[in-house]
Amino acid sequence: MPRRTRLLRLFLTSALPAALLAGPAVPETLIGTGVNSYGLPGAVEMPTAEAFEDGTLSATVGISDYDRRNTIAFQIMPRVTAALRYSRVEGLDQRRGYIWDRSFDLRYQALDESGWRPAVAIGLQDFLGTGVYSGEYVVATKTLNPRLRVSAGLAWGRLAGEYRQADYTDEGGKPNVDDWFTGSAKPFASVTWQATDKLRLAAEYSNDNYGLEVTQGAEEPGSKFNLSATYRFGEYYEVGVYTIGGDSFGAQFNIALNANKPAYPSGLEPAPAPVRPRPAPSADPEGWSGAWSADPTAQPAIQKALGDALAKEGQILESMALSANRAEVRIRNGRYLQQAEALGRTARLMTRALPPSVETFVITSVETGIPVSSTVLRRSDIERLENRPVGEIAQVATVTNADPRPAGLVRTPGLFPRFQWAIRPYLTTSLFDPDDPLRYEVGGRASLRYEPLPGLVLSGSIRQRAFGSIEQDGPSGLTPDEYLALDTDIGPFGVPRVRSDGRMYSGNDSPVITDLTLAWYAHPSEAIYTRVEAGLLERAFGGASAEVLWKPADSRLALGAEISRVRKRDFEDMFGFRDYETTTGFVSAYYDFGGGYLGQIDAGKYLAGDVGATVTVSREFANGWKVGAYASKTDLSAEEFGEGSFDKGITISVPLSWATGQPTTDRIGGTIRSLSRDGGTRLRSDGRLYDNVRQSHSGKIYEGWGKFWR
Structure with a gap:
């Protein structure tokens, strides 16, 4: 028996049982989720019951003596992970000498780790493809101490060393349901050790004998034990090297981004203008009485001042209807991803531009020239809740259908016709x-x-x-x-x-x-x-x-x-x-x-x-x-x-x-x-209308309502 194989077996048969004797409490882990050569949570090639953080989008590029694998994986929801893989497998096509194989994976996190209970995951590998990597597994993972994690499971198909002889020359792309969890079930196991904050080492026992590749002339793995070392640099990147059976080698690069973790969580946009409280009625009796609304020059002056202020915020004031106690502005948001942020900034500017008698604010969102929703707010609520939790302003706001043809709407002068152009690389x-x-x-x-x-x-x-x-x-x-x-x-x-x-x-x-x-x-x-x-x-x-x-x-x-x-x-x-x-x-x-x-x-x-x-x-x-x-x-x-x-x-x-x-x-x-x-x-x-319209409807606005006071 080669010396490296004996040492690895000694490690698995001594360190692993000893670690299992550790107490049931799961300490604060220092181990990050490992990514295997298939681009999913795992050790070297075998899966583990770890899971990416919800919202993680991962891309993995790897090359070994047997193939090249390119995988995109996404944590669709906390318990469901999906992956699309594109792999070059040598020797299967007589004309090219290889094939580029497409495969899809799906895995479900059945249990999370808690106390003595390990995490458990169930997976389908290459369940929608030509079957080159087709296999299924059930795996359990347990964290033993802050730096040590072990996994064990049962595998079918490719992961158990049984290539199912799918015909790669057929049309493919259909679920191979009849093959799922069929054939002999064989065990696998792995140990992951976080050696330093950056370096992660893994060892595993695998029954994948690469029989398909061996029949095409590749060298058979020297043993059933695989090793890997992965180094993390920066927040998003990892590079790793691994050996399959001790005499075949591979390397991979992984990048993982999380939708819930932006580079700048609060954004870098300038702070908005603060809400301007109204003066006391005694300080501005004419403004509070509404007498100003009889002046024909009042609305044009107010509309221009508000339009200029909104333009600095990346908004276009397309039109406005103004009376003594109600104002409707129709805005086109050209800057902010969340419409709620555009609404909040518009509401602030309205408190600064409108006379004190105007109590009802109606902010109508416009997309491609058509009004798609109206958000109705009381001015007194805006003044009262500016420094309160954002949920309070959400509770008093009302999002309604926009009136297609409201009375008294005055278009902003000089806005149409509008011409825009741009030159960019592609x-x-x-x-x-x-x-x-x-x-x-x-x-x-x-x-x-x-x-x-419009x-x-x-x-x-x-x-x-x-x-x-x-x-x-x-x-x-x-x-x-x-x-x-x-x-x-x-x-x-x-x-x-x-x-x-x-x-x-x-x-x-x-x-x-x-x-x-x-x-x-x-x-x-x-x-x-x-x-x-x-x-x-x-x-x-x-x-x-x-x-x-x-x-x-x-x-x-x-x-x-x-x-x-x-x-x-x-x-x-x-x-x-x-x-x-x-x-x-x-x-x-x-x-x-x-x-x-x-x-x-x-x-x-x-x-x-x-x-x-x-x-x-x-x-x-x-x-x-x-x-x-x-x-x-x-x-x-x-x-x-x-x-x-x-x-x-x-x-x-x-x-x-x-x-x-x-x-x-x-x-x-x-x-x-x-x-x-x-x-x-x-x-x-x-x-198409749906994606444009829904951006300013109630469901989308309330999902981004946390940006209202931003």
């Missing part, structure tokens, strides 16, 4: 291609926005590529010239190519108009919103689209419908079109479950003519982070859809203010999908 990435899993393009983007009237928006953007590895390419291994020579947009099995030829729109050295539309947003009744849009709707399609949304300001439920007539755009001609055209439409239901959890169902006809539904579940944090997952199933068979069997993916949206501390509504993020196929795809649009 970065586009293409992920998960079997031949080149990461491609990119960098260039400049010019955008414009012209609003001749709700009427002409907008567009043009891009100029500078450099990158994304080049024009045809689908199914065809060159661009070969694909153009086919002169058809219909793919195999008669399915129109609406996304699978997306690379034909890439790699242009000349300027490209990505979108150019004229849109009309309207609010015909208190709970009804509409959008009509025409032009070059996105990079691949142009046409016309209409949408209607029912969403009362205080309702968790919203219902909508959308219909579009579109035609496929030319690959290179800015204003040219191809032959394929279609009508696509959906009915949608949205529900806010509270606590930041949102659900959405869209059912209808997709771009390729297939009919089905998309289910989306997402979680939005009070600081603006939003992470979600979706799946679309249509009447296309798995064979017609192609690899992946049905459309699915993950969406991530992170506000820049979370990282910089500076107030801004800008975000970064996008959709991560394993494949771009033609089935289950919709038009890409940033102007």
